[in-house]
Amino acid sequence: MFRRSFVSALVGAGTLAAIRTPALAADHKPVVGLVMKSLANEFFKDMQEGAVQHAKERGDFTLIPVGIQSETDIDGQIAAVENLVTRHVDAIVIAPADSRALLPPIARAIKSGIKVINIDVAFDPASMKKRGVDIAFVGPDNRDGARLSADVLAAKLGRGGKVVILEGNPGAENGVQRRLGFMDSINANGLKLLDSRTAHWETEEANSVFANMLTAHPDIQGVMAANDSMALGVVKAIDASGRSGKIQVVSFDNIPAIRPLLENGKVLATVDQFGAQLAAMGVDNALKEVQGQTLTGWIKTPVKLIKGRDAG
Known part of the structure; x- marks a missing residue:
C-alpha cells in the first residue's frame, strides 16, 4: 500500500540538499535521489514537500531532492543525475524534463548499479529500447486526464466552439499525451481548433503566446492549457484584453494557485494528478527495486477531474 504524501522546495540547478531522517533502520539506509523539474512550478514544490514528509514518515531511507531552475533546463537535470551517480546513491526517482535527452545519463546510472524509477513524464520507449534499458513508469494517464478537462x-461551448491549445515541452511525453487528449475531445465534440503552440509549461511565456494568439484569432472562445502554470498566464492575458468571462479556460494539475480561479469562474476545470503522492509512490517502488524486486511497465496512478464554479 503506497503512502500518500507530497513535496516541493526550491533547489537550484544541479544543487543537491540531503534530507536526513531519524535512524529507524539498524544498518545502512538506502539513499534515494529525487530529480524533479522546475521548482518554480507549484506542482513540483508540492512534490518535493510530499517526498520529504514521506521520508520522515518511513524513516528507513535518506532522501536527496533536487529541482531545476526552469522547465527547459535539461542540462541542469543531466548535471543533477551525474552528481547523484558520483555520490553513489542507491536509487534515482526522476521526472525528466525531456523524455529522450535524460536517457543517456540515466542509462549510465543504471549501468553503475543504481536503481531507477521514472515518474510524471514517461521516458520514450524507442529510446529506452535503443539504450537497452527498461525503466518502470509510475504516473497518470495524461491523455485521458486532458480529455476529461x-x-x-466542449460541453460549455457546444459544437463548433473555437479553441486553441497551449502545449507543454515538445520533448516531454506528458506534454505530447495531453495534446493528444485535447485533440481527442476536439474531434469527438466537433470543436474547431484555431491554433496550437507550446509555451514550455511557463506562466510568462504562456501569457505572451496567448496574447499573440488572441491578436491573430480574436474569435477565440476557449483555451486548453496543458498545465495550470500556463493557464495562469492565459487568464492574465484574457483579463488584460478586457475579455474576462468571454473566453473559457481548462487546464491540468490542480496547483494551489489555480483554485481561486476555479472558484471565481475564470477557469472551468483542471485535473488533479496527486503530485504530492506521485513522488512518494516513486520512492516506494524504487526501494522495492533496491530490495531485489524487478519492476517494469506502467504503474498507473489516478487522475481526478476538478470542476470550477461555472462548469455546470
Missing part, C-alpha cells in the same frame, strides 16, 4: 470546455 477538455470535455468540460
Whole structure:
C-alpha cells in the first residue's frame, strides 16, 4: 500500500540538499535521489514537500531532492543525475524534463548499479529500447486526464466552439499525451481548433503566446492549457484584453494557485494528478527495486477531474 504524501522546495540547478531522517533502520539506509523539474512550478514544490514528509514518515531511507531552475533546463537535470551517480546513491526517482535527452545519463546510472524509477513524464520507449534499458513508469494517464478537462470546455461551448491549445515541452511525453487528449475531445465534440503552440509549461511565456494568439484569432472562445502554470498566464492575458468571462479556460494539475480561479469562474476545470503522492509512490517502488524486486511497465496512478464554479 503506497503512502500518500507530497513535496516541493526550491533547489537550484544541479544543487543537491540531503534530507536526513531519524535512524529507524539498524544498518545502512538506502539513499534515494529525487530529480524533479522546475521548482518554480507549484506542482513540483508540492512534490518535493510530499517526498520529504514521506521520508520522515518511513524513516528507513535518506532522501536527496533536487529541482531545476526552469522547465527547459535539461542540462541542469543531466548535471543533477551525474552528481547523484558520483555520490553513489542507491536509487534515482526522476521526472525528466525531456523524455529522450535524460536517457543517456540515466542509462549510465543504471549501468553503475543504481536503481531507477521514472515518474510524471514517461521516458520514450524507442529510446529506452535503443539504450537497452527498461525503466518502470509510475504516473497518470495524461491523455485521458486532458480529455476529461477538455470535455468540460466542449460541453460549455457546444459544437463548433473555437479553441486553441497551449502545449507543454515538445520533448516531454506528458506534454505530447495531453495534446493528444485535447485533440481527442476536439474531434469527438466537433470543436474547431484555431491554433496550437507550446509555451514550455511557463506562466510568462504562456501569457505572451496567448496574447499573440488572441491578436491573430480574436474569435477565440476557449483555451486548453496543458498545465495550470500556463493557464495562469492565459487568464492574465484574457483579463488584460478586457475579455474576462468571454473566453473559457481548462487546464491540468490542480496547483494551489489555480483554485481561486476555479472558484471565481475564470477557469472551468483542471485535473488533479496527486503530485504530492506521485513522488512518494516513486520512492516506494524504487526501494522495492533496491530490495531485489524487478519492476517494469506502467504503474498507473489516478487522475481526478476538478470542476470550477461555472462548469455546470
